[in-house]
Amino acid sequence: MVQKRILVVDDDDGIREVIQICLEAIAGWEVIPAASGKEALTAAQNRKPDAILLDVMMPDMDGLKTFQQLQTRSQTELIPTIFLTAKSKISEQRKLQFIGVAGVIIKPFEPYNLVDQIKTILNW
Amino acid sequence: MILPISPETKINYLLATVALKIRQSLNLQEILQVTVQEVRKLLESERVFIYQFKPQDKSFVAVESLSHQKWSIIEENIQDCIFTSSFFPLYQRGKVITKIDESNYHFCHKLHVQANLIVPIILPKTPRSNNYLWGLLVVNECSKPRQWHKTEIDYLKRLIDQVAIAIQQAELLAKQEQKLQAEEELRRSQERLQLALESSGDGLWDWNILTDEVYLSPQWLQMLGYEPDELPASYYTWEKLIHPEDKPWVMNILHNHLQDSSVPYSFDHRLRTKSGEWKWIANYGKVVTRDRHGTPIRMVGTHKDISSRKQVEAELLHKSAELAEFSYNLKQLHRLNTTHYSSLKKLFNDYLKTGCSIFQCATGIISRVQAQTYTIYAVQSEIEFLSPNQQFDIGTTFCAEVVRTKKTITYNNIGADIKLRHHPVYQNLQLECYISTPILVYGEVYGTLNFSSTQIRNRDFSIHEREIIELMAQSIGKFIEVYQIEIQRQQAEIKLRKAKEELEIRVDRRTVQLREANKRLQQELQQREYAQAALQESETRFQTMANCFPLLMWIANEEGKCTFFNKSWLDYTGQTIEEELGYGWAKEVHSQDLTKCIAIHQESFKSRQPFQQEYRLRRWDGKYRWLLDYGTPRYRPDGSFAGYIGSCIDINDRKEIEATLQESERRWRTLLENVRMLVVALDPQGNVDYVNPYLLEVTEYDREEVIGQKWLDKFIRFQDRPEAEKLFKKVLKPNSCSQNHRKVILTRSGECKVVAWNSTQLRNLQGEPIGMICIGEDITERHAIEKMKDEFISVVSHELRTPLTAVHGALSLLVKGAVTPESTQGKRTLQIAAESTERLVRLVKDILELERLESGNIELIKQKVNAKELIKQAIEQIQFMANQAGVHLKLQKADVVFYADGDRLIQVLTNLLTNAIKFSKPGSSVCLCAQSEHPDNLEQQPQILFVVKDEGRGIPTEQLESIFERFHQVDASDSRQKGGTGLGLAICRNIVEQHGGKIWVESMVEKGSTFYFTIPFVE
Known part of the structure; x- marks a missing residue:
């Protein structure tokens, strides 16, 4: 199987590192970390990841804005994007699904399930 | 000869043939089947299928056409990103996809796809919907790769346009059939409902709003006098029967109810019966079915015959109007009774005029009936030939009956009466209505009082109107009696005078007859006494009459002293006439009203004007009740002032209602105003x-x-x-x-x-x-607080969840063995868990601390403290941190003693110092000093001022206020980078404010910030 490359975007260092360790250790994927929406846009364009894991609540440019930016660029518009959110209300999750993201993962997550969840959403 | 055909023409020909085949059918499945078959035949591919999109993950393979059965996928649950919503934007733009790579794992490996061509099927725009992505046409090669030719793709795109139109038509047809089925269902449920309701006895209607057909039950029709099926079963049947006055508002209610079912459809209206009469019907209905757009489809309801109830209502209304009229007429009567007329003729004319207005008749007559002769005594009429002194045979008048029976008679609509319309009066004068009553003088019929009109009255004369005319005739009778007595008296006087003259002549000329004459004189004198006695009797008669009068009456002489009270008055007050005479009555008047009452009384006697006043009078049972007193001046026949006559009405009940209303109004107003x-x-x-x-x-x-x-x-x-x-x-x-x-x-x-x-x-x-x-x-403030609370909870939950997620994730990785604690990754994982836990602990501590401070659960322990000591302790706590950061601390110790909670102030100082160090570059310095301030103004308290100054990056002006609020750092990401909780300054502000002090900051971006806070020496 080809090694997957995943862009992980979260402003919280702790969470981002945990996800990185988790994806590397369990799934053996390559992880590109990004601490903000801006970093994410540059990384998505330059490194062509297979998927993007995007935190919703971030200062300055939040997950939604970042996603909209990704959609407007031809190099990044087809990269499947999964939202990470601490919002647990069903109505808010549904709102995210309607804008065309591949899926939503709720924080806090179980590291083992995280890999499975990503695989299920992306049909890997 | 075969002509060479260009590829373009060939394609067009093929397209036309296939399109025709497809468009021949209106069955969706058939269309799809033909499409895939034709496409496969044409492209000679191994698999062609149509994938139809359905909401909620129910999309599926609708049809397929295969070169070999082994390629079948119709049962397959295809899970490939190519069929998920992430590709929708591309498809919606009509983009054809041919790309296939490793990312389409399922597609390549499970379905053995080696070459792929996907054309989106987009249904065109209709008046009801926009164009939308219906499904995909997919062409696969499974045993070998294949390059798709441009003409092939073009061909497919054009064919799919045709297919889309065919699908749309088929779907429309299917919808139409569903609708027909629904209508059939509706019809069946209607029948069931009718069966259930028809046993209730009310009329039933059931309206199909789409077709305007209305089922009208036999009871519905019967209520209006129709046989079953006699009227067309249409909405207009009902509409045409509505009374024109009711129609506008009935239509309005119907319209509103059709718009919005919450508007009640329940009212009483008039409908025309078969015989042409109007009948009151209570109508109650409801829209029972609406389609999904809310358009009403069916409405049912009932009719109830309420004519009898309406009749009772109308009668009650009529009765109350009659009573009101009666009381007005009584007032008129009172006026007639208390007016002094200089002649009988004037009296009669006034009575006739008033009567005409009361009975709404153009003609009024007072007649004298002697034997068979009917003489007009006084007349008020538009009919010219009726004039006083005219004589008729009584048989030719309506009065014959009155005289015979000595009773009041009334007629109305005489023209419609078979017996009366041949009567000479009707033949000559066309009088349609007539009311007449006998005038009795000394119990004998003197004549009649009658009113008549050529107009038909809208209702017959009422019992009250009969009472009124009888009261009028009684008064006239009494007046005639009094008048006759007066005539007799005058005649007696004339005789006396003549007798005197004769006597003188006789004295002069025939003294011898003196004795005889004397004797005769005696006789005449006696006669005069009789006349005076008769006059006396007339006075008694007046009193008898007044005593029958239902109102309280009094008469006063020219000096203002009361000389008479009628029986009603005496019954009311429970006094004897002797007790009331003169000013005796005044003792019954309420002490608060007496002065005013007497004043008006005397004033009126001076001015000789009619008066009207209200006062309280003690009734027989000791209760004071309000009376309305009308007083009218009296004049003697010679025109000299004779005093007053007055009558009173008890208005206590009316007064009480007025007072209750006023009090109620006052209470409500006070309430509303305050x-x-x-x-x-x-x-x-x-x-x-x-x-x-x-x-x-x-x-x-x-x-x-x-x-x-x-x-x-x-x-x-x-x-x-x-x-x-x-x-x-x-x-x-x-x-x-x-x-x-x-x-x-x-x-x-x-x-x-x-x-x-x-x-x-x-x-x-x-x-x-x-x-x-x-x-x-x-609720502006409450609303704002609610909103603030919601925002705060949302922020707190995010702030708590973030470190929790890291801790949970890190520990989970270690526990499940995904990383070993000894490895570099493992060590880092442990470190993340520790750091995040620490942050979580700090955050929870700060939130609880702030909560306790804000709710006032923390009592400040105030003691004598020295600023020098506080600064020393604060420095001890942060010295290590300053050294780590390479920041130099400058101090200015002030020896100031004041009262405060020392531990809390150290907390404030360390908080401010920590912030200052965090945002300072290595090599820069942070300054801390304190000084006492003794203002010149005595109103301001002496206080101590603490200053913490740094050379850090500063704070933008617009955020100088908000940084003291919760979770409000200059840059939200600062909180994590600098390890703060976002609550430190909020806690500082709380502690300072609880001491009665103030905290603020001055700052310049890139130059540094200075935090100040003050604590008053004493509270």
Whole structure:
């Protein structure tokens, strides 16, 4: 199987590192970390990841804005994007699904399930 | 000869053939089947299928066409990103996809796809819907790769356009069939309902609004006198039968109910029966079916015959009108009875004139009947040939019957009466109505009082009208009696005078006859005594009459002393006439009213004007009751003033009702004027009728600026007006309930106030809506607090969840063995868990601390403290951190003693110092000093000022205030990078404010910030 490359975007260092360790250790994927929406846009364009894991609540440019930016660029518009959110209300999750993201993962997550969840959403 | 055909023409030909085949069918499955077959045949591919999109993951393979059965996928649950929503934007733009790579794992490996061509099927726009992505046409090669030719792709795109149209038509047809089925279902449920309702006895109707067909039950028709099936089963059958006066509002209610089922459809209306009469019918109905757009489809209801109830209602109404008229007529009668007439002729004319107006008759006659002769005594008429002294044979008048029976008779609509219409009176004068009563003098018929008119009355003469004419005839009779006595007296006087003259002549000429004459004189004198006795008797008669009068009556002489009270008065007061005479009656008048009462009495006697006054009079049972007293001056036949005659009516009940109403009004007004709620009343046009002072206070307007203004224009924001208008109309509808709603209103300065309103209809006596009253509570602050609380909870939950996620994730990785603790990754994982745990602990501690401070659960332990000591302890705590950061601490110790909670102040200082160090570059310095301030102004307290100054990056001006709020750092990401919780400054502010001090900051971006706080020496 080809090694997957995943862009992980979260402003919280702790969470981002945990996800990185988790994806590397369990799934053996390559992880590109990004601490903000801006970093994410540059990384998505330059490194062509297979998927993007995007935190919703971030200062300055939040997950939604970042996603909209990704959609407007031809190099990044087809990269499947999964939202990470601490919002647990069903109505808010549904709102995210309607804008065309591949899926939503709720924080806090179980590291083992995280890999499975990503695989299920992306049909890997 | 075969002509060479260009590839373009060939394709067009093929396209036309296939399109024709497809368009021949209206069955969806058939269309799809033909499509895939034809496409596969044409492209000679191994698999062609159509994938149809359905909501909620129910998309599926609709049809397939295969070169070999082994390629079948129709049962397959295809899970490939190519069929998920992430590709929708591309498909919706009509993009054809041929790309296939490793990312389409399922597609390549499970379905053995080696070459792929996907064309989206987009249904064209219709008046009801926009164009939308219906499905995909997919062409696969499974045993070998293949390059797709451009003409092939073009061909497919054009074919799919045709297929899309065919699908759309097929779907429309299917929908149409579903609709027919639904109508059939509707019809069956109608039948069931009818069976259930027809046993109730009421008329039943069931209206199919789409077709305007109405089922009218046999009872419905019978109620109006029709046989079953006699009228067409149409909506217009009913509409045509409605009374024209009822039709506009009935149509209005129907319209409103069709729009909105919450508007009740229940009312009484008149319908025309087969015989042409109007019948009152109660109609109650309801829309029972609406389609998914809310359009009404079916409405059912019942009819109930309520004619008898309506008749009773009408009679009651009529009775009360009659009573009102009767009491007015009694007043007229009182006027007639108390007016002094200089001649009988004037009296008769006034009676006839008043009578004509009371009975609404053009002609009034007082007649004298002697034997068979009917003589007109006085007449008031438009008929010219009727004049006083005219004589008729009694047989030719309607009065014959009156004289014979000595009773009142009334006729109405004589022209319709078979017996009476041949009567000579009707033949000559066409009198249609007639009321007549005998005038009795000394118990004998003297003549008649009658009124007549050529107009037919809308109702027969009532019992009250008979009473009125009888009372009038009684009065006339009495007056004639008195008049006759007067005549006799005058005749007696004339005789006496003549006798005197004769006597003188006789004395002169025939003294011898003196004795005889004397004797005769004696006789004449005796006669005169008789006449005076007769006069005396007339006085007695008047008193008898007055005693029968139902009102309280009194008579006073020219000096103002009362000389007579009728029986009603004496019964009322329970006194004897002797006790009341003169000014005796005044002792029954209430002490508070007496002075005024006597004053008016005496004043009127001086001016000789009619008067009217109200006072309280003690009744026989000791209770004081309000009377209305009318007094009229009396004159003797010679024109000299004779005193007053008066009559009184008990108006106590009316007064009590007035007082109750006034008190009720006063209470409500006091309540409205003082209540701390907003109150406004609007008229039906939406203009302000009333506002209470609190509303003016909140909106900062003066009353004059608001009254009469349009409420919507003045107080409601432009964007809220349509909704407010809708609500207003709803409240104004008949029988509406009160409405609770939350609205923003604008004050004079344009500020928005959130108000929780309750709006209720205002009604008049008849229950008709005449406006709206709204009572509201200003919940602006409550609203703002609720919003702030929600925001805070949302922020806190995010702040807590973030470190928790890291801790949980890290520990989970270690526990499940994904990383080993000894590895580099493992060590880092442990470190993340520790750091995040620490942050979580700090955050929880700070939140609890702040919560305790804000709720006032922490008591400050105030002691004598020295600023020098506080600074020393604070420095000890942060010295290590400063050294780590390479920041130099500068101190200025002040020896100031004051009262404060030392530990808390150290907390503030370390907090400010920590912040200062965190945002300082290595090599820069942080300054801390304290000094006491003794202001010149005695009103200000002496206080100590602490200053923490850094050379860090500073704070933008617009955030100088908000940094003291919770979770409000200059840059939110600072909190994590600098390890703060976002609550430190909020805690500082709380501690300082609890000491009665102030905290603030001055700052310049890139130059540094200076935090100040003050603590007063004493409280």
